[in-house]
Amino acid sequence: MPRSVPGSSSGPGALVLYIQTGDRNARISYRELAEPERLAYRDTVNRVFDAALSQYFGEHPSREExxxxxxxxxxxxxxxGGGVKRVLRALVEGGRRGEISPRQIITAQHLVIREIAKLHPDFRKAADRIVAEASASRLPGGSEPDMATLAAAYPAESAAANDPEVLRLRAALEAEQRKTAEMRESLLDAEFSGTDSNAVATVTLGLDGSMRDLELLRGAERMGGRSIAVCVLRAWVVAEKQRWNRAKELGKHDSFPKPGSGASKGDTFLCEAYSSTRLCRATVDRYGRLRGVTFMRTDLLGDDGRHGLAAEIREAIDGAQVELKTTL
Known part of the structure; x- marks a missing residue:
């Protein structure tokens, strides 16, 4: 059973602050906790670390990633760097962390969590919820009964149904059901953002795989068209891995093959479209996944710089995904 973590200045609240801002004092404030609370905090960090890695890598990270x-x-x-390397290498080397102290482990975990939060705005925005879920503890004796169990035990027409405790449980369960329904609705409207390893491009996808946004970050101006295209594709893959994992969990928009599985190998169906200026051509496969970005000339940057170029790429991808819907 997860340990509860009290307080906000040096407990889960500090972890949320660190995820959102990178504040060093928030990162090290756990050291002020008493031993039981500090152990509980480590439990919480472990679970948030696992959630962050799942967000970034998916199920099976490669050594290259x-x-x-x-x-x-x-x-x-x-x-x-040494502690970070040992902690992350444990993912692909069977959990061995070598000679590393608990403080080095938790420091490395913090730094990795924060880096992933910077790369994935949706993870950063959900920090409150993620940390709350990681630090939540169940009530002694297990969870309270669900609504079906409560209704069967205390039918509405029975005298016991008006017992104050039964009414309290019923109200709490109804509120929980509403909260769950709202959460599921928000999950269906979730966005999944990915950034390439060079931090040149950021892509945001909806749960259905449609592109919601694409940005070119500072530094893109100094790169050639082929390099920019590669960065956009890599950012798309990072976002798509997150989207696919969540789609499988929800059972919605989950018919796409797993990214990198090779399941669609040999499928030659592609759909493409150009931006209105014909500067950029985007190619997507039958699932709407980006397969290629091609620039039709070498002079890429106009008066709007990288922002204008990003708009050209977005327009081409939007066009290809719309064309796909009319074709299939």
């Missing part, structure tokens, strides 16, 4: 994230975190925090 792990190395990319390791290098990214170590570049920002070179003094902690």
């Amino acid at each position: 792990v190395d990319d994230l390791t290098e990214r975190v170590a570049a920002r925090h070179p003094q902690y």
